[in-house]
Amino acid sequence: xxxxxxxxxxxxxxxxxxxxxxxxxxxxxxxxxxxxxxxxxxxxxxxxxxxxxxxxxxxxxxxxxxxxxxxxxxxxxxxxxxxxxxxxxxxxxxxxxxxxxxxxxxxxxxxxxxxxxxxxxxxxxxxxxxxxxxxxxxxxxxxxxxxxxxxxxxxxxxxxxxxxxxxxxxxxxxxxxxxxxxxxxxxxxxxxxxxxxxxxxxxxxxxxxxxxxxxxxxxxxxxxxxx
Amino acid sequence: xxxxxxxxxxxxxxxxxxxxxxxxxxxxxxxxxxxxxxxxxxxxxxxxxxxxxxxxxxxxxxxxxxxxxxxxxxxxxxxxxxxxxxxxxxxxxxxxxxxxxxxxxxxxxxxxxxxxxxxxxxxxxxxxxxxxxxxxxxxxxxxxxxxxxxxxxxxxxxxxxxxxxxxxxxxxxxxxxxxxxxxxxxxxxxxxxxxxxxxxxxxxxxxxxxxxxxxxxxxxxxxxxxxxxxxxxxxx
Numbered sequence: 001x002x003x004x005x006x007x008x009x010x011x012x013x014x015x016x017x018x019x020x021x022x023x024x025x026x027x028x029x030x031x032x033x034x035x036x037x038x039x040x041x042x043x044x045x046x047x048x049x050x051x052x053x054x055x056x057x058x059x060x061x062x063x064x065x066x067x068x069x070x071x072x073x074x075x076x077x078x079x080x081x082x083x084x085x086x087x088x089x090x091x092x093x094x095x096x097x098x099x100x101x102x103x104x105x106x107x108x109x110x111x112x113x114x115x116x117x118x119x120x121x122x123x124x125x126x127x128x129x130x131x132x133x134x135x136x137x138x139x140x141x142x143x144x145x146x147x148x149x150x151x152x153x154x155x156x157x158x159x160x161x162x163x164x165x166x167x168x169x170x171x172x173x174x175x176x177x178x179x180x181x182x183x184x185x186x187x188x189x190x191x192x193x194x195x196x197x198x199x200x201x202x203x204x205x206x207x208x209x210x211x212x213x214x215x216x217x218x219x220x221x222x223x224x225x226x227x
Numbered sequence: 228x229x230x231x232x233x234x235x236x237x238x239x240x241x242x243x244x245x246x247x248x249x250x251x252x253x254x255x256x257x258x259x260x261x262x263x264x265x266x267x268x269x270x271x272x273x274x275x276x277x278x279x280x281x282x283x284x285x286x287x288x289x290x291x292x293x294x295x296x297x298x299x300x301x302x303x304x305x306x307x308x309x310x311x312x313x314x315x316x317x318x319x320x321x322x323x324x325x326x327x328x329x330x331x332x333x334x335x336x337x338x339x340x341x342x343x344x345x346x347x348x349x350x351x352x353x354x355x356x357x358x359x360x361x362x363x364x365x366x367x368x369x370x371x372x373x374x375x376x377x378x379x380x381x382x383x384x385x386x387x388x389x390x391x392x393x394x395x396x397x398x399x400x401x402x403x404x405x406x407x408x409x410x411x412x413x414x415x416x417x418x419x420x421x422x423x424x425x426x427x428x429x430x431x432x433x434x435x436x437x438x439x440x441x442x443x444x445x446x447x448x449x450x451x452x453x454x455x456x457x458x459x460x461x462x463x
Contacts (some may be wrong), residue, residue: 050331050365062320069326076319088305092293099295100279133279 003060005030010037011201012209014158015067016055020199021154022071026080056190068098071154080134084151096139097144098155105130106158113170114221123225131180138182142189149193159183160190161201163196169210232307234259235287237273239266240437241445245284245295247394251300253431254385255311259286271401297329300390314387328369328380329391336362344406344446345453358409366392367416376417378425385426392425401442405450 005028009016023030035044035054047056047063057064059077064070075083082226108130111123134156137144144152163175164187177184190196210217236252236259238245252259262457264273264283276285276292286299304314315322339362343357346418362447374380380388399410400423413420 038390059320064320064323064327066327066330069323069330072326073319073323076322079272089293091292091305092298092302094297095301096293096295099298104279 004058006033006058007031008033008035008041008047008056008058009054010035012163012206013054017157017161017199017201018067018154019055019057019070019074021149021157021196022074022083024196024199025083025149025154026074028074028079030081057180067152068102068155071151075151081148082150083154085145094145094151097134097138097152100130100133101152101155105134109158109174111221111225112174113166113172114217115225116222119222119225128179131175131183135180135182138186140182143186149190149196153186153190157190160187161203162208163187165203165206167209169207169214231301231419232257233287233289235262236260237262237264237270237276237285237287238283238293239264241397241442242283243394243398244437245394246437247296247390248284248286248299249435250390250393250432251303251314253435254314254390254429255303255307256431257303257307257310262314287430296394297391300387300409301302304387312384312386314381314390316381316386324373325380325387328366328373328388331362332366332388332391332395336366340395340398343408344402345449347453352457356408357373359408360415363416363419367419370418370422379422385429385432387388389422389426392422393432396423396427397437397439397442398446401446404443 004220005023007016007023007030009019009032011034020030020032033043035041037054040052044056045052047058048054048065051065053065053068055065055067057070057073059073071083084094097180105127108123108126109197112120112127114124137152141147143149144156159175167173167175175183175187191200234252234257236245236248238248238261240263249261262270262272264270267285273283273285274281276287277283277294280294282294284299285294286302287293288302288306293299314366315325324455338358339355339358343352343359344355346352346355370380374382377383379385380392385393385395403409411419411423427436
């Protein structure tokens with residue numbers, strides 16, 4: 001029998017969600033351990049001593065950290081449909097855009113939702129430029145990966161459930177159907193995907209989480225933009 | 228060299244990211260055409276090949292461009308799997324560990340080293356120095372625990388993490404003269420200090436390394452440019 005698979009994660013974290021999506025797409029059963037990020041468990045600190053962050057994948061005795069490293073591990077360690085494409089150049093392109101999401105895209109869009117006033121204008125502009133690049137990557141496909149979700153779809157998961165929640169809680173609209181029709185369609189495909197349905201986050205729970213943390217995030221964004 | 232494969236590397240002589248790609252190509256015994264870019268006057272080919280970031284390195288393989296050093300390394304490893312040694316190990320878990328440390332070097336160690344050298348204020352540079360110590364010591368731990376007494380992060384021979392870290396070696400060597408700091412201090416981080424000598428002496432590595440005195444001059448010029456307002460807005 002193959003060793004048990006567990007995720008140390010958090011329901012509000014898109015990074016944690018990436019790991020769930022990957023296991024779901026591979027057909028690997030897993031247990032999700034919800035971490036209290038305000039009071040980190042000994043398990044988390046032991047399994048991710050370097051970063052002390054979620055997600056962490058536990059596969060038997062092995063611990064793997066960093067969401068995209070985990071997703072590539074899942075693709076290689078388990079049988080099932082491939083998450084990354086087969087061709088080295090296509091793999092490089094998928095990795096390029098996931099890297100783009102993590103290094104260029106994530107911070108500005110987060111700041112765009114949580115900031116206000118003059119400071120917000122610059123990050124909104126940057127975010128829309130980034131969104132346009134991702135919109136172009138869809139290029140008429142259902143998913144970034146083609147007919148079925150792949151590596152970049154997993155990496156881009158915040159553009160699915162999280163965007164709707166953030167726009168509701170903050171009142172800021174960024175990913176609108178006029179400017180980004182392909183991304184909006186992608187979000188619909190994502191939420192109606194049977195393959196991903198079992199790990200879809202609970203929308204109400206996400207709304208409650210971000211509402212509860214609204215003032216904290218607004219303060220953080222203000223501080224970051226002042227630097 | 229694999230038949231019919233056309234490799235062109237767009238680079239800049241002082242870039243540690245470009246050096247990583249040169250190291251990988253050298254370790255695998257692959258031939259390529261090298262194009263030196265003037266980063267203040269970027270070529271059409273560079274801008275066309277990397278429209279999103281407009282940065283080096285870019286590796287163009289049979290006309291298809293790949294950007295971002297870590298992505299290029301993995302692409303080389305996968306596209307030329309039969310040529311020369313593999314950069315990444317075969318086992319999925321060991322591959323994950325290698326990717327983890329490569330990400331750590333780029334996400335945590337490099338920004339700290341940069342800040343310690345190029346931080347705009349004394350406080351920023353001091354904070355960078357402090358962070359650099361922490362990250363370098365963590366990496367020393369990685370070499371000790373994951374390396375398990377072997378000469379390289381990759382085991383008996385140089386691999387992915389060795390190349391990722393190796394790209395920084397030119398600047399690491401220049402750092403003593405430039406900033407009065409030895410990032411891989413033999414007293415604090417003996418394993419890393421020994422590793423840098425060993426890696427630097429490899430037959431495939433030594434000829435590819437940039438000239439340290441030239442890096443020192445370049446570093447001095449960058450520092451002067453930073454100190455003299457207004458900055459020319461030169462991007463790297």
